[in-house]
Every structure is written in C-alpha cells, then in structure tokens.
Amino acid sequence: xxxxxxxxxxxxxxxxxxxxxxxxxxxxxxxxxxxxxxxxxxxxxxxxxxxxxxxxxxxxxxxxxxxxxxxxxxxxxxxxxxxxxxxxxxxxxxxxxxxxxxxxxxxxxxxxxxxxxxxxxxxxxxxxxxxxxxxxxxxxxxxxxxxxxxxxxxxxxxxxxxxxxxxxxxxxxxxxxxxxxxxxxxxxxxxxxxxxxxxxxxxxxxxxxxxxxxxxxxxxxxxxxxxxxxxxxxxxxxxxxxxxxxxxxxxx
Amino acid sequence: xxxxxxxxxxxxxxxxxxxxxxxxxxxxxxxxxxxxxxxxxxxxxxxxxxxxxxxxxxxxxxxxxxxxxxxxxxxxxxxxxxxxxxx
Numbered sequence: 001x002x003x004x005x006x007x008x009x010x011x012x013x014x015x016x017x018x019x020x021x022x023x024x025x026x027x028x029x030x031x032x033x034x035x036x037x038x039x040x041x042x043x044x045x046x047x048x049x050x051x052x053x054x055x056x057x058x059x060x061x062x063x064x065x066x067x068x069x070x071x072x073x074x075x076x077x078x079x080x081x082x083x084x085x086x087x088x089x090x091x092x093x094x095x096x097x098x099x100x101x102x103x104x105x106x107x108x109x110x111x112x113x114x115x116x117x118x119x120x121x122x123x124x125x126x127x128x129x130x131x132x133x134x135x136x137x138x139x140x141x142x143x144x145x146x147x148x149x150x151x152x153x154x155x156x157x158x159x160x161x162x163x164x165x166x167x168x169x170x171x172x173x174x175x176x177x178x179x180x181x182x183x184x185x186x187x188x189x190x191x192x193x194x195x196x197x198x199x200x201x202x203x204x205x206x207x208x209x210x211x212x213x214x215x216x217x218x219x220x221x222x223x224x225x226x227x228x229x230x231x232x233x234x235x236x237x238x239x240x241x242x243x244x245x246x247x248x249x250x251x252x
Numbered sequence: 253x254x255x256x257x258x259x260x261x262x263x264x265x266x267x268x269x270x271x272x273x274x275x276x277x278x279x280x281x282x283x284x285x286x287x288x289x290x291x292x293x294x295x296x297x298x299x300x301x302x303x304x305x306x307x308x309x310x311x312x313x314x315x316x317x318x319x320x321x322x323x324x325x326x327x328x329x330x331x332x333x334x335x336x337x338x339x
Contacts, residue, residue, distance in 0.1 A: 189265040194283060202277045209260035209273045220265040 011048070015039035017092050017141040017152040018167070021085065023049040025078060026056070029071035034155045036165045046089070049081045079139070079156050083201045087208040092143035092152075093215055096199035099140035099151045099168075100124060101133045106151040106168035107244060108140065109228075110199050111176040118160060120176060120230060123237035136163035142170065144218055172224040172244045179229030182236045184243045187227035189220040253329070254300045255337050261286070261294050270294065270337075284335055289314065293328050303329070 011022045014037045022045040025031070056070050059077040079094065086092040097110035098121040109117040118137050125132050138158025140151045149170040157163035175187055175195045196216045203209040219225075226244055230236035258276040261268055268291040270284040271277075286294060289310070296309050303325065310321045332338060 190267075190285070193264055193269065193285075197271065197283055203260075203271065203273050206258070206260050206273055209271050210262055213260070213262040213264050213269055213271065216269075217262070217264040 013039040013041075013045055014155075015041075016082065016154055017086060017090070017143050018145075019046055019086065019090050019092070021045045021047050021049060021082070023051065023078060025049070025051050025074060026053065027071035027074050029069075030075050030078060033075060036153075037155050047085045049078055049085070051077060051081070075156070079154075080201060084204055084208065086141065086143075087201075087203060087211050088205060090143065091145075091211055091215065092141055093200050093212055094139050094154070094156075095142045095196070096139055098137045099135035101135055101151075101166065101168040102128060102131055102241075102245065104168065105171035105245070106135060107172050107174070108142075108151060108170065109174050109176050110195050112198065115176055115178055116230070116232065117176055118158065118162075119232055120228075120237065120240070123232070123234055124241055127234055127237045127241060133166065134162040134164060135166055135168055137161075138163075142215060142219075144215060147218075149215075149218055149223060170219070170223055172226060173219060174226040174228050174240065174244060177227070177229045178231070180231060181229060182231060182233070182239050183229045184240055185227055187225040189225065191227055192216075192220055192225045253297065253302070253338055255294065255297045255332065256339050259337055261291060263291075268294070284331075284337075289324065290328060290331075293325065294332075297332070 011024050013020055013022045014034055016037050020039050020043045051074060055077050056073045059073040083094040097108045098117040099106060099108040100121055109120055111117050121137060135151050136153045136157055137160050139154055139156040141154050143150050143152055150167050151170050152167050153163045153165045173192060175191050193216055200212060203212050228240050256276060258274045259270055259272055261270050268286040270286065292313060293306060296306055306325045307321045310316065310325060311318060
C-alpha cells in the first residue's frame with residue numbers, strides 16, 4: 001500500500017531526555033516535529049519505537065472523538081510508546097503540564113486540560129520576558145538522575161508549539177485551579193499525588209507502576225509543592241512567581 | 253481471598269499508594285491510599301489468605317487486641333471490596 005507523506009531512507013536516531021532511541025515511523029510529519037531531537041552521535045539506541053499502520057488505527061480508537069490525519073495519530077502513538085520505554089527502563093515519564101525555566105530553576109504547572117496551564121505560563125512570560133524559557137508547554141519529561149529530578153523538553157510541544165531541547169532541575173510543582181480570587185498555598189501531598197497520576201499515562205506493567213510511583217514519591221519528598229487558585233491576570237502571575245521562586249508559602 | 257494481579261503497592265510520600273496496571277486499570281480510576289498497617293495487610297493479600305489468617309498475621313506483627321484486629325481487618329477488606337480488588 002502506498003501512503004501519502006511517507007518517509008524514505010534509514011531508521012533515524014533521536015535523543016530525548018538523554019535517552020537515544022530509533023524509530024521506524026511511517027510519516028514525514030513525525031520527522032519534521034522531531035527535528036530538534038535528531039541524534040547523529042555514535043551511541044547505540046536503547047530501544048526502537050516500532051510503529052505500524054495497525055498501531056495508527058488503534059490510536060484512533062483512543063481518541064475516537066477527534067478527527068485528525070493519520071500522521072497525527074502516529075505522532076501521539078509514538079509518544080505513548082516512548083513513555084512506556086522511558087518509564088520501564090529509564091526512571092522517566094511524560095508529564096502533562098506547562099514547564100518553564102527561570103534563573104536555572106524548573107517549574108511545572110499541572111492541571112486537567114482546559115484549566116489554564118498554558119495561559120498561566122504565558123502570563124509568567126509577560127511578567128518575566130526573556131528571563132523565562134519554555135521547557136515544554138504541554139508534555140515535558142520528568143526524569144530522575146542520580147537521585148535528582150529534572151525536566152526535559154520533548155518534541156510534543158502542544159498547540160502553541162512552545163518548548164526547547166533543554167534540561168532543567170525541577171524546583172517547584174504547582175497544581176492549578178481556576179478561581180475568582182488569586183490565592184497560593186503549600187499543596188497537600190495528596191493533591192500533588194492525585195494530579196500527577198491524572199496527568200501521566202497509566203502504567204502498563206508493574207515495573208512501570210513502581211517507577212511512576214517512585215517518581216511521584218521523589219517529587220513530594222524533594223520538590224516544593226504549591227496549589228494555586230488564579231484568574232487570568234498579571235497579578236496572578238506575580239503572586240505565583242514571587243511565592244514559588246522564593247519557595248515560601250502564604251498559608252491561610 | 254486474594255487481591256487480583258495487576259495492583260501495585262508502593263510507599264509514596266507519607267503513605268502507601270495502590271495503582272492498577274493492565275486490564276484492571278480500565279475500571280479502576282480511584283486512587284487507594286493506605287497507611288502502614290493497610291500496606292502490611294495488602295502485602296499479605298497478594299497471596300491467598302483467610303480472614304482468620306489476616307487477623308493472626310496482624311496480631312503477630314502489631315500490639316493490638318484480637319477484637320480490634322478483627323474490626324480493622326473487616327474494615328480493610330470492605331475498603332478493598334469497594335475498589336473491586338479481589339478475584
């Protein structure tokens with residue numbers, strides 16, 4: 001079968017979250033979006049993300065309410081497979097949230113889709129200008145290395161296409177709620193645990209489950225945890241940035 | 253009784269967390285948190301064990317009277333039944 005937009009040539013290697021892998025993806029679209037992560041070095045790939053047209057069809061069942069071109073389904077399927085490999089063998093997980101870097105510190109806002117993670121990150125950008133770098137506005141990777149947590153960029157940069165191929169130590173995590181009054185407090189660990197379980201892929205093996213819970217354990221024990229109620233205003237961004245960057249909490 | 257395969261327990265923060273993998277994950281969205289005693293009982297229940305066996309195990313590990321142990325085990329089993337964790 002001839003498929004439109006199919007790439008040719010050898011299997012390319014990519015490096016994401018400091019893990020080298022290869023893919024046998026079908027569509028050129030994937031290649032374009034992964035360009036920043038193309039790896040030309042000599043390290044052997046840790047794994048191959050193998051994908052078939054059958055996988056693409058299955059992916060459509062997962063997102064049955066959307067109608068996208070096949071290449072978009074391939075891209076999301078690859079992401080799911082990448083997550084499984086990272087979680088199984090590399091103490092890393094994809095994490096749905098908006099992640100930014102300021103003064104060498106990594107911050108991530110997490111919440112269900114539509115709450116306003118990207119909007120709040122954009123307000124930080126307005127507040128801080130070039131001091132802020134986007135790690136990834138939608139799906140950064142959280143990884144533990146030598147007992148420390150890092151946020152990495154990924155090729156899956158969300159609808160605003162904001163992100164870069166960088167690695168930043170995770171400093172603070174913030175669960176975001178939409179509110180009428182701007183208010184930030186130290187988050188209860190259960191709030192963060194639940195948010196992280198909801199904003200990561202469900203593990204498919206016991207080992208992935210153990211590693212995911214290990215990452216969450218590391219987060220609640222070693223990172224500053226916040227919960228923010230906010231509207232869409234620069235004041236909200238000022239409140240959250242001032243509080244989170246100091247690591248202080250305004251407790252009620 | 254025995255807990256179904258595919259439920260995984262680990263210490264997370266100041267408690268223990270149970271999450272589901274594989275086919276169980278589809279109809280198990282609630283997160284179950286357990287304290288240390290709950291985690292102890294959960295681990296016993298990953299192998300086939302009777303109600304009496306659980307009570308005896310609890311009495312062997314913790315300083316607690318039989319009546320309290322029976323009450324705690326009963327409550328714990330009901331919690332897991334609610335979450336549909338048993339075969």
